[in-house]
Amino acid sequence: MSKTGALDLASGLGGKIKKQEVQSAVEQYEKYHVYHGGDEESRKTNYSDMVNKYYDLATSFYEFGWGESFHFAHRWQGESLRESIKRHEHFLALQLGLKAGMKVLDVGCGIGGPLREIARFSSTSITGLNNNEYQISRGEELNRIAGLSQTCNFVKADFMKMPFSDGTFDAIYAIEATCHAPDAVGCYKEIYRVLKPGQCFAAYEWCMTKHYDPKNQEHQKLKAEIELGNGLPDVRSTDQCLEALKLAGFEVVMEKDLSLDSPVPWYLPLDTSVFSITSFRLTSFGRLVTKTMVKTLEFVGLAPAGSDRVSAFLEKAAEGLVNGGKKEIFTPMYFFLVRKPL
Template identity: 85%
Template sequence: MSRSGALDLATGLGGKIKKNEVQSAVEQYEKYHVCFGGDDDTRKTNYSDMVNKYYDLATSFYEYGWGESFHFAHRWNGESLRESIKRHEHYLALQLGLKPGMKVLDVGCGIGGPLREIARFSSTSITALNNNEYQISRGTELNRLVGLGDSCDFVKADFMKMPFADNTYDAVYAIEATCHAPDVVGCYKEIYRVLKPGQCFAAYEWCMTDNFDPNNETHQRIKAEIELGNGLPDIRSTNQCLEAVKLAGFEIISEKDLAADSPVPWYLPLDGSRFSLTSFRLTSIGRFITRTMVKTLEFVRLAPAGSARVSSFLETAAEGLVEGGRKEIFTPMYFFLAQKPL
């Protein structure tokens, strides 16, 4: 059900941004980042505008190239990317002990790919929190198409200020989403507040590893490329992430960088030096075709002006992610399971 055609990509590009304002939005988004003269403080102060612009601009590309679940996954030899993504979602559900009848919150849900998979796998009712109007409208449509319109819903809100009462949910999870938070302790405290005592929060976080050297110019460039291409105010270290969970009041049950022992490198789908028929659009040839197609669609005005620039910074992100993965200075799957004390 993912939008997979060229015209789907063109019509979806820009999300809720008016088509004649896409190029301006791209320019404003780029200026938040180091590569274009921006800084961490500006990104954190304006994180809501930055992240909303990012997902309006990038969601159509994500769905075209990746599918409905916008995340990486621990992957076994012989396992397809799609299979690994589903298993990654199932692993999260099993770690949380999700069972029928539980009320679950997905924090930063994208267009709801993980929500739909986890809801069907665990027979739970899931509320999806998202601050991007375009992704919510797209996710609501996809929920309806698979018959989850009544059991799962979307709420438009900022995860720094959730519109839920204290002690509402039986479980909370976040998949590569709270990396967008300008203040991760504040974000985790909000999750703590809405979670029932004795219940658990699980997450996959984007982090810099212990191998990252802040004084290394190459490492700094890679970090900046990942931030630019993924709408991030700043990428925290695994230690900073874990400390933030504790400061929010949680007790750590388990934590692990799942990328460290993944038999197949998590970044392999983005590696331009490999070829894959099942993930053809992510290969260097596939990305070249997409890039050419987007330029053509923009030239004939089927895609809005600025579309090719979005494609460009997403490719920069892919290159940064691959390089960060190879050097083992970045992980998109630092996993932790934490409990709110009784």
Template identity: 75%
Template structure:
């Protein structure tokens, strides 16, 4: 991901079982979404806010579907296309540059749609979900992992408000919505709710562990205190010699702030990065 590109998630997060590696948990996270969507070989699928396409490639290989990644960042698309070629998926998967608030697709185009930690960046959740509804075929499903405030969030608690602000500023997010507001926007857009759940509630290993700088990890070294320090000075050096774009260190500092907020939000259970929902577009308006 380009440091000066869109400040999206610091990294993908997933529920993790005892004895499961971070990489294994991410793969299971993506496979679970594909299974809930009921993806079948030959279907045409849309990944909303796909980044460089890590989940896109994993889900495409798992489900044998053709996936289009929608992204508004040219650098990420170029990188994603290169990785698709390396993975031999360039014939079945592609990227389209566009805004998920105004998608460059015809009505009723896709057999399934998903979003992973992406639609939380929408300035208007209803507008984003309405666009997804428009391009999804009738009777088909949309699933997502969404960043939301939990029922434990107290808007009158200053610590909670500070955590929320750190996450929003550090990740370049608009106002983080509650789970209730998320479901309300989905219903307003026309979707039928099949089910939804904060999956962090069932995670034996804390979901925020990969971001906790106080923990040491060989497999996720860059998220540790030492790893973050190394990254900070490396980015500073690369920017100084102009191998990294101007402003890279500033973006790195924003990401640090977001990580702090996410860890505190996880420990106090006021924020979840994986509220999972599965919804359906009715077959007809009078169904």
């Protein structure tokens, strides 16, 4: 089960980074970003180090506050966040036409929450690709608990250089993961290569929308907050994402920003003006409790030095995401279904 207690949070802070090196890792991570003097080129050049540091530092917070699936979702009125997350994953499986016997790849699988849900929903065998050792160790433990170790597995690798033969998979998906790629075309080309001809790739992608103005300073600030708080080299526009898919060789079957017709705003769980019992840890008061708890755990030595700074840049990310969502300049659910030609 997910890590839900204070001591669980403390024990996971820093991931595979040595406890005495966490604060240094936080400082190195922050320096990649605009807020701390970094630039897009350095983030792209050093994306693997940046993203690995990010997930070592942030995964325990995500699991504590969000559960096993680290993503947003299209949400109906009266539907809980967890219900919407599961339905969001089921929608992806249905669009891909997943069925028993298919060999599926989850690109950038996190700790495997979607992988386990989709595997159970579709009776498929799923390989989770991830370049973060700590997340894979958590995923393997959770697979074992769920009884899925025989049908689902993890491979530690960079999605820009996958260790699979051409045409290995019957279907491939990514959920808010390929936004970490330094080069969208290169990433999509690798996915194209390992997918069987005639088969499909589907994803939810983080993108700036057509309302984003790169000359608007407030828009630039929000984009920088999202990049800092989420380990992103850049946030591409929906048009850039679509063009990259075509350049990689895919045929576009469907593409749509699902946030546009979500009855409940996707950013609602992070909106501090809203209180929720079911998502208490994500509310303003819940986040204050978590921040105070992290400070205390760090002070008494149960959490490593630097933990509070991780909490702070995640808070900054939440602010950027909510404001970016309210201004409709950012979406975490630009959905596409594309096919590799025969």
